[in-house]
Amino acid sequence: MAGIKDVAAAAGVSVATVSRVLNAHPSVSADARARVLAAVESLGYRPNAVARSLRTDQTRTFGLVIPDVLNPYFTELARSVEEAARALGYSVIIGNADERAEVQDHHVRTLLDRRIDGLLVAPTDAGSPLLADAVRGGTPLVFVDRWIPGVDVPVVRSDGRAAVRDLVGHLWSLGHRRIAIIAGPDSTTTGSERVDAFREAMAGYGLPVPDAYIGQGDFRAESGRRATGGFLALPEPPEVVFAADNLMALGALDAVRARGLRVPDDIGLVAFDDIRWFVHTDPPITSIAQPTGALGRAAVRALVEVIEGRRPASVTLPARLIVRRSCGAPPGTDNVADFGG
Incomplete structure (x- = not known):
């Protein structure tokens, strides 16, 4: 592989001149710049990114830590981050926290050791002090989707309260009154916020939310199966289950089918976070879509x-x-989510 000395020799200039050309320094003649660029192309020279980062104190790299890479919502979010970063000349290193704070902290430490220029994080919970320490240490940080209250950095998120009100209004119009929710962990901002929004929307229609109609989940499919099994075992099961996450909704659908029941004939199902699969399920699943790409x-x-x-x-x-x-919505009301954001 050609080195910077090879480029300098081929172009008939000094190594310092090659360096200035590669770093777009203005104090290089047009002739010398042309010869250096021609030599770079003919030799297939690639600058050493590590050496350049040491000189410029920039790696042109972001870190992105997401809670669960298997969750289609976060996969789509990571894709949109990578595309936007690449368009601006940045690369992205992705860490999967697996919904565990200690794994999240491992990825954050590793990314900081790699001298990334900045960090995007959707926190697994609000208990880890590492991110606050990173901000105090000068690391550029932005929270996306989830956030940690009290850590003073920008937050990019979606507000689902109006959509939840629309959902409850839609269910009311269909005649549903007994509506249960599978909640995410209350240690996450999204977990607690979606339950609060649901309670407020239900209260707006004078509908109660009994404790038995609140199932505790963890944003994983198995918790959706477990919570829905509990709902179906009640003396008076709910008419609709609202899963506060797409994977929990798929788990709920499994639990309904495992008991020989059908959606929506025997029980309705709604999900927060629309995913591509929902237009292919039988029936297609009503959902609340976040503008993931945006x-x-x-x-x-x-x-x-x-x-x-x-x-x-x-x-x-x-x-x-x-x-x-x-x-139970009539045919003809299907829509397809805008996954481009």
Whole structure:
């Protein structure tokens, strides 16, 4: 592999001149610049990214830590982050926290050791002090989707409260009154916020939310199966189950089918976080869609601003209800989520 000395020899200039050309320094003649660039192309020279990062104190690399790479929502979010970062000349290193705080902290430490320029994180919970320490240490940080209250950094997130109100109104119009929720962990902002939004929306229609109609989940499919099994065993089961996450909704669907029941004939089903699979399930699942692509792009823009020394405002984008047939809605109301954001 050709080195910088080979380029200098081929171009008939000094190593320092090659370095100035590669770093777009203005004090190089047009002739010398042309000869260096021609030599770079003919030799197939690739600058040493590690050496350059030591000189410039920049790696042109972001870290992204997401709670669960198997969750289609976070997979889509990571894709949008990577595309937006690449368009700005950055690479992205992704860490999968597996919904565990200690794994999240492992990835954060590793990324900081790699001298990343900035960090995007959807925290697994609000208990880890490492992220607050990283901010105090000067690491550019932006929270995306989830956040840690009290850590003073920009947050890029979606607000689902209006969509949840729309959902409860839709279920009311279909005649449903007994509605249960499978909640995410209350240690996460999204877990607690979605339950609060559900309670508020139900209260707006004068509908009770008995304790038996609140199932505790962990944003994994198995917890959706378990919570739905508990609902179905009640003397008066709910008419609709609202899963506060897409994987828990799929688990709920499994639990319903395992008992020989059908959606929506025997029980309705709704999910927070729309995913591509929901248009292919039988029946297609009504859901609340977050603008995943827009969230990823906004998070990258915010992080670049922090890196450049500015203080961007937090960004909140609205989620929206997508009505399909999983709650007894008549045919013809299907929609397809806008996965491009």
